[in-house]
Amino acid sequence: MITLFQFPPALKVPNPSPFCLKVETFLRLTGLEYQVKSVANPGKGPKGKLPFIKLDDEVIADSAIILRTLDQRLALGLDNHLDAAGRGRALAITRLCDEHLAPLMVYFRWIDEAGWNELRPVFFDRLPWPLRALLPKLVRGKIHKSLLAQGLARHSRDELLAFAREDLQALSDLLGAAPYFGGLQPCSADASAYGVLANLILSSLNNPLSQLAREYPVLVAYCERLRDKFWA
Numbered sequence: 657m658i659t660l661f662q663f664p665p666a667l668k669v670p671n672p673s674p675f676c677l678k679v680e681t682f683l684r685l686t687g688l689e690y691q692v693k694s695v696a697n698p699g700k701g702p703k704g705k706l707p708f709i710k711l712d713d714e715v716i717a718d719s720a721i722i723l724r725t726l727d728q729r730l731a732l733g734l735d736n737h738l739d740a741a742g743r744g745r746a747l748a749i750t751r752l753c754d755e756h757l758a759p760l761m762v763y764f765r766w767i768d769e770a771g772w773n774e775l776r777p778v779f780f781d782r783l784p785w786p787l788r789a790l791l792p793k794l795v796r797g798k799i800h801k802s803l804l805a806q807g808l809a810r811h812s813r814d815e816l817l818a819f820a821r822e823d824l825q826a827l828s829d830l831l832g833a834a835p836y837f838g839g840l841q842p843c844s845a846d847a848s849a850y851g852v853l854a855n856l857i858l859s860s861l862n863n864p865l866s867q868l869a870r871e872y873p874v875l876v877a878y879c880e881r882l883r884d885k886f887w888a
């Protein structure tokens with residue numbers, strides 16, 4: 657049995673974390689049976705982050721390692737229909753979503769003032785006093801520090817939006833008229849793409865990056881397609 661440990665649903669998407677939504681989407685794309693356990697504190701994960709899974713009695717952390725391990729152990733073959741170039745393309749899409757677009761999303765939710773003013777009440781207003789006063793500053797500060805170390809938070813808002821526009825245009829062009837990033841069938845890159853794009857396009861948030869993502873009709877239709885087929 658697979659148990660997925662992840663944040664509880666929020667923001668009108670199945671999971672507000674692109675990485676948790678990526679893993680659960682992968683489980684659905686492959687038709688695996690699983691159960692979910694909600695965890696509010698990522699510190700409970702073996703690497704201090706969510707998601708992680710328990711596969712029988714083994715704990716596995718990090719979405720990329722989870723997907724690879726499940727694929728190898730259970731011979732899932734979600735990418736079997738791809739040739740070598742197709743597998744390279746899928747990996748490039750996955751890395752773009754996980755390592756660039758997802759951190760941009762984190763920036764526009766937590767650091768950019770417009771996004772933060774929208775997110776803070778949703779995540780923290782129902783917490784008891786004094787957590788309600790202390791936790792937002794603490795978590796935001798930690799995220800800011802990590803985005804500064806990674807480098808993104810050193811750029812201006814306009815520079816970050818220009819990066820995001822390039823990412824979204826590339827994803828839109830790569831998808832083109834195909835239903836999935838895997839072509840006529842989904843591939844592993846669709847898990848990453850849906851994890852971050854649904855969080856931008858289908859979430860209840862309306863920050864500047866979500867607004868920008870909704871300007872790409874190909875990506876909006878993609879999110880609606882996956883939502884209707886795998887999340888209805």
Ligand SMILES: N[C@@H](CCC(=O)N[C@@H](CS)C(=O)NCC(=O)O)C(=O)O
Nearest residue numbers: 673674675698705706707718719720
């Ligand atoms: N590389 C990890 C990234 C996971 C990740 O960044 N998770 C975030 C939520 S979206 C988290 O748990 N952050 C908590 C923290 O860093 O303290 C993966 O692919 O699973």
